[in-house]
Amino acid sequence: MATSMVNEIQLTKKDYKGRPSTLCQGCGHNSIASQIMAACFEMSIQPEELIKISGIGCSSKSPAYFMSRSFGFNGVHGRMPSLATGAIVANRSLKAIGISGDGDTASIGIGQFKHILRRNAPLVYIVENNGVYGLTKGQFSATADVGQELKYQGTNPFLPVDICMEAVASNCGFVARSFAGDPKQVKELIKAALVYKGTAVIDIISPCVTFNNRDESTKSYAWGRAHEDRLHDVTLVPLRNEIVVEYGPGEVLTVPMHDGSMLMLKKLGRKYDPADRVAALSLLEQARARQELVTGLIFYNPDQPSLQEVEDLIHVPLSQLPDELLRPAPETLEAIMADYR
Template sequence: MTYLAKPKLIRPDTPKNALGYTRRDYEGAISTLCAGCGHDSISAAIVQAAFDLDIEPHRVAKLSGIGCSSKTPDYFLGNSHGFNSVHGRMPSVLTGAALANRDLIYLGVSGDGDSASIGIGQFAHVMRRGVNMTYIVENNGVYGLTKGQFSATTDKGSKNKRGVVNTDNPIDLVGLALQLGASYVARSFSGDKEQLIPLIKGALCHRGPAFIDVISPCVTFNNHSGSTKSYDYVREHNEAVNRVEVILPRAPITAAYEPGSLRRVVQHDGSVLHLRKLAEDYDPTDRIGAMNHLHERHSLGEIVTGLLYVDSSAEDLHRHLNTVEKPLNKLGDAYLCPGSQALAALNDSLR
């Protein structure tokens, strides 16, 4: 937490992206979260991703529920519209927003309480409905704002600050997202921005529901020994399946890789995901394989991260509904109102 506002002055050599914006143009209000909170690193990663992708800030709509994580959209993309809705219901509000205007980029930010407990129903349905969005869960395994209760993603056997052991089974949102039809599924760690930023970039370019579970330690209530969501624990048990690089359609491909170590996935918008293999025989286009791998590694106590699954040809909700290309919120009266003549004919049929 910092009380000092950054200076507004921008040095002439400050890097600008293709649109002429600096990184600062993608920042938001000053964070009110605890110093060292993993969530702030995720906010920074989102800022970097949007800057790198040359996204016009007003083309993003950021939505959240309630909780520490859901406060963060105030702290990034200050020129984007945001909506801090009600607890566990971000998915429905985002779905409605996405129906209204298919042209914006929708970013939903949620937490483990918001998505795995009160909001698990809406989480499930937004995935299976195929809403075109990036869904980030800032997963710290604890209720922060209400001071340290276990959440539904707390591992069985994990200890809280007072030493109480959690006896309930955890919900794995990544497993659920895979099963429910998310077409881009990843897990990352707030302490690994090298991994996180490209994953967010890939998700923002993806068409369809892109889900990223970001383990984000709570420095105040869940960063002690005995917790499976502490910085130390996650660093020790993190097993990445791959490293991702997002290549925009306009960028020349410069990096050279050894043949066989790289997999290219072309997404719907023309962006290319370069996946550098880390785990033997891991195929990120095999949904069933991904689920099996996750279960196997979980039983060994590993936290599997990376881009776990991607389907670059997935269809989204607008395709299913066969809506017109023009955003519904931009259709004028003439396109919407059938008029008095049609009504007169209808009246005739009702006599």
């Protein structure tokens, strides 16, 4: 689509733009920001009805660089999930994108990461994963490869945390991995995540061009390009659109999303069913052993209730309730007082 085109709510791509990025030239995070803007434009999301929440770090700066017409909250390190949970419970009509990094999620924030998944709060949880602390000038993160070399810290002796495996283990119902060098897939996964009713985790390998882009690093562009192994070709067909692409029989797996959209997973090299949790764990283990960058929708389970459903909340956003629904009538207090006499 050209920038002059408007989407279904008569907005142009410009309406989804952010402030100029201050991240390094070529940073994977900038590419992801572009795909968030593109996904939201194509999904015709009203920017003011979307919130961008983040923690601390290079990744967490990036919400400033997309969708200036959306509300944002750049909070404290590792605590994006709690801020997001409160905000989306307070106003259930909001769409929410959380941006985190590997330090923000896999180190200081691993507790909140696991617990937002346990609650299944509606949030697109993007981890911009580069295996390194950039803002503090290049320390190993918890997702750094064992044996990874860094300029200042030397060799990393510890095994990495696999964010997707942690997500599957925590019963997350939407677990995806992608690569910042694969913009189309990133965009389609974000679109699918935006219509998922609970927490959707997308672990995106997003190279740090300054501190961790040596060809042998599994978080580098070169390595990603050489080793990316797509599980399938992902296309989200929104509710309003007709499915126009024709697929041959058995060629595509169609996943119905909560709002009636269809996620089309076109088979590539292998047969893979993202509904199988054991298969997902096995896939991740094999990918680790073979050092492959397996991308696509790794696990999908629409059955777990979202936090909104569990809370049994009124459909009007809590933030918009009129006073008379907030303050019980005087006679109720009198009745309670009688109980304490």
